[in-house]
Amino acid sequence: MNTHKPAWKNVLLAHETILLVVLIAEWIFFDAIGRNFGTYDNTCDILRHSCEIGLLALAMTPVILTGGIDLSVGSLLGLCAILFGKFWRDAHMPIPEAAACTLAVGALAGGVNASLITLLNLPPLIVTLGTFSLFRGLAEAITHGVDTFTDFPSSFLFLGQERWLGIPAQAPVFIGALIFFWWLVHFSTFGRSYRAIGFAPEGTRYAGIPVGRRVAMTYVLAGIVSAIAAIIYTARLGQAKADAGNGYELYAITAVVLGGTSIFGGIGSVYGTLLGVAAIAVLQSGIVHALQPSEMAGMLTGALLILALTASVLPKMISRLRQRKSALRLAKQNT
Amino acid sequence: MKQLFSSLLLAAAVAFFSGCNKNNEAPSSGASTAGNSKPGKKLTIALLPKSKGNAYFISCQKGAQKAASELGDELIFDGPTDTDPAKQNEIVENWITLGVDAIAAACENKEGISTALRKAQSKGIKVITYDADSLPDARTFFVNQATPQGIGYALMDQAAQLCASNANFAIITASLTAANQQEWQKYIEEDRAKNYPNMKMVAVKPCDDLKDKAQSETTALLSTYPNLKLIMAICSPGVPGAAEAVKQAGKAGQVKVIGLGLPNENKMYVHEGVTQAVILWNTMDLGYLTVYAADAVARGNLKPGDTSFKAGSLGTFEIKGDNILLGKPFVFTKENIDQFDF
Numbered sequence: 001m002n003t004h005k006p007a008w009k010n011v012l013l014a015h016e017t018i019l020l021v022v023l024i025a026e027w028i029f030f031d032a033i034g035r036n037f038g039t040y041d042n043t044c045d046i047l048r049h050s051c052e053i054g055l056l057a058l059a060m061t062p063v064i065l066t067g068g069i070d071l072s073v074g075s076l077l078g079l080c081a082i083l084f085g086k087f088w089r090d091a092h093m094p095i096p097e098a099a100a101c102t103l104a105v106g107a108l109a110g111g112v113n114a115s116l117i118t119l120l121n122l123p124p125l126i127v128t129l130g131t132f133s134l135f136r137g138l139a140e141a142i143t144h145g146v147d148t149f150t151d152f153p154s155s156f157l158f159l160g161q162e163r164w165l166g167i168p169a170q171a172p173v174f175i176g177a178l179i180f181f182w183w184l185v186h187f188s189t190f191g192r193s194y195r196a197i198g199f200a201p202e203g204t205r206y207a208g209i210p211v212g213r214r215v216a217m218t219y220v221l222a223g224i225v226s227a228i229a230a231i232i233y234t235a236r237l238g239q240a241k242a243d244a245g246n247g248y249e250l251y252a253i254t255a256v257v258l259g260g261t262s263i264f265g266g267i268g269s270v271y272g273t274l275l276g277v278a279a280i281a282v283l284q285s286g287i288v289h290a291l292q293p294s295e296m297a298g299m300l301t302g303a304l305l306i307l308a309l310t311a312s313v314l315p316k317m318i319s320r321l322r323q324r325k326s327a328l329r330l331a332k333q334n335t
Numbered sequence: 336m337k338q339l340f341s342s343l344l345l346a347a348a349v350a351f352f353s354g355c356n357k358n359n360e361a362p363s364s365g366a367s368t369a370g371n372s373k374p375g376k377k378l379t380i381a382l383l384p385k386s387k388g389n390a391y392f393i394s395c396q397k398g399a400q401k402a403a404s405e406l407g408d409e410l411i412f413d414g415p416t417d418t419d420p421a422k423q424n425e426i427v428e429n430w431i432t433l434g435v436d437a438i439a440a441a442c443e444n445k446e447g448i449s450t451a452l453r454k455a456q457s458k459g460i461k462v463i464t465y466d467a468d469s470l471p472d473a474r475t476f477f478v479n480q481a482t483p484q485g486i487g488y489a490l491m492d493q494a495a496q497l498c499a500s501n502a503n504f505a506i507i508t509a510s511l512t513a514a515n516q517q518e519w520q521k522y523i524e525e526d527r528a529k530n531y532p533n534m535k536m537v538a539v540k541p542c543d544d545l546k547d548k549a550q551s552e553t554t555a556l557l558s559t560y561p562n563l564k565l566i567m568a569i570c571s572p573g574v575p576g577a578a579e580a581v582k583q584a585g586k587a588g589q590v591k592v593i594g595l596g597l598p599n600e601n602k603m604y605v606h607e608g609v610t611q612a613v614i615l616w617n618t619m620d621l622g623y624l625t626v627y628a629a630d631a632v633a634r635g636n637l638k639p640g641d642t643s644f645k646a647g648s649l650g651t652f653e654i655k656g657d658n659i660l661l662g663k664p665f666v667f668t669k670e671n672i673d674q675f676d677f
Contacts, residue, residue, distance in 0.1 A: 035433050150446035233421065237447040241444065241447070243419075288429035288433065295416045
């Protein structure tokens with residue numbers, strides 16, 4: 001009878017709720033000890049700095065939900081960034097055309113991951129570990145490691161550096177992606193099939209769901225989103241170089257896992273990911289504003305991840321212990 | 336009396352509100368006072384290294400901290416710890432909202448960081464660069480640690496000091512095409528022709544910036560030119576490479592080794608007497624001068640067009656255009672090399 005908890009208790013003990021509390025606590029803490037932390041300007045900066053990793057984390061959520069992983073997104077960001085620069089500077093394309101070609105490259109690269117994983121049935125970890133090196137290597141080979149694309153028109157840099165209607169210009173892109181993935185994961189039949197695949201791929205296949213096609217779609221989407229992130233990254237920095245987005249795949253995965261998505265698939269939510277991204281971004285900015293060395297951010301992100309996971313597992317463990325105790329008592333009474 | 340009372344009330348109100356708004360102080364207010372602040376106000380100066388773990392920049396920080404405490408300023412030293420090229424920008428942008436008075440940056444990505452530095456300037460924060468410059472429009476001054484002429488002349492003068500006036504020497508370079516190496520060689524040759532015309536440069540060998548190649552090239556040089564008196568390595572891996580070759584050939588002291596390099600990787604050879612002199616600049620002085628310059632620019636004491644600048648106990652420095660020159664390179668020898676750790 002105590003397996004049926006009241007609804008409010010479920011909501012209160014949900015991983016996302018705990019994370020939200022942590023996020024608010026972080027904000028209050030840094031606002032108290034940091035200099036100019038809680039200002040509107042800084043809020044905009046936090047948004048701008050977390051946009052690319054946020055986008056990657058959004059696209060990573062369905063991938064991990066199906067029990068997969070995509071380690072290649074950071075490298076693909078680098079490859080797309082320099083190809084975008086090449087399309088614009090060397091092929092003399094106007095910016096919109098160059099952006100469209102970059103998105104096509106992203107989709108194609110995602111397609112490479114998807115077909116290796118679904119057609120050849122190779123493990124996603126191995127496939128994307130391969131393309132992780134491949135995409136970065138390609139970017140370095142194309143630019144010989146030194147070529148840098150810069151001097152983009154200011155109308156393009158606006159996207160990464162300025163404000164539009166008072167909010168960072170890239171925020172609408174992020175919000176658009178957020179709405180799309182939210183719908184995809186929580187309100188479409190696709191989302192339901194992702195969870196089913198994550199729990200039991202074989203069972204899902206017997207249920208008549210085209211597992212291969214559904215899984216392939218998540219990797220193609222991750223490719224396209226990496227390309228979008230590459231364009232925004234280039235606009236924010238005003239330069240594209242082969243080392244763009246180094247290590248971003250791990251930040252994205254950390255945000256997704258921090259947001260409560262199970263690394264084995266099946267469980268997870270887009271709002272959890274959103275909170276995960278925010279918790280990391282606030283931490284990184286807060287550290288600088290509190291005049292603490294920025295390497296603290298890495299340590300604290302790790303601590304936060306472990307803390308949040310423990311906090312969400314703890315209530316379940318306690319209730320399991322209680323159940324076992326009462327079962328023991330029952331057993332004793334019966335004997 | 337009434338006036339006194341109202342002014343006291345005003346002062347109290349100001350104190351109260353400034354206390355309340357500690358965290359919400361508009362970022363521009365800190366910066367706008369920076370331009371016309373009175374001397375004596377404590378400034379916040381942010382020093383950005385290329386990467387934080389690099390001992391070279393830690394050494395700069397030492398000098399910078401000394402300058403900041405002499406000036407009574409607050410120094411923030413922070414930089415990237417990983418290889419993400421966007422990190423420098425993010426740190427600078429955080430400093431903008433933090434409301435620092437001046438930023439001094441060593442730029443990893445010239446074009447990329449310039450975006451953030453320009454933004455800082457537009458918010459009224461004074462920006463200078465040191466060690467590695469940004470684009471010229473993104474900063475007021477560049478603290479230039481060494482000019483090619485300074486380096487070339489220092490190397491040649493050092494060589495001449497160690498050898499007889501008619502000695503033969505050879506150069507180990509990174510590659511024959513590298514622009515900076517060619518420029519240094521040009522000034523080495525200029526100094527030799529002008530001041531030491533009887534010394535003879537017998538060979539220039541590239542080592543591809545590799546220590547073992549420098550070693551094998553030096554070994555070959557030693558057997559090809561038995562009367563060689565000095566090896567001059569003008570890329571940092573070349574100095575220990577050449578020293579190792581001379582040491583293994585048993586010619587320590589007979590064939591002198593000098594070069595452009597970092598103290599730590601040469602300490603052992605310097606103490607063994609294989610390498611006589613390592614030439615670079617004094618990184619502590621670089622940090623010291625940078626903070627003094629940042630402070631002076633923020634207080635309005637140093638403006639574009641000035642031709643000299645006095646930095647505390649280090650004295651006066653020459654300004655050429657918008658470059659503040661650190662001056663003559665520094666020579667690390669057996670006597671002073673242990674004071675440096677980078």
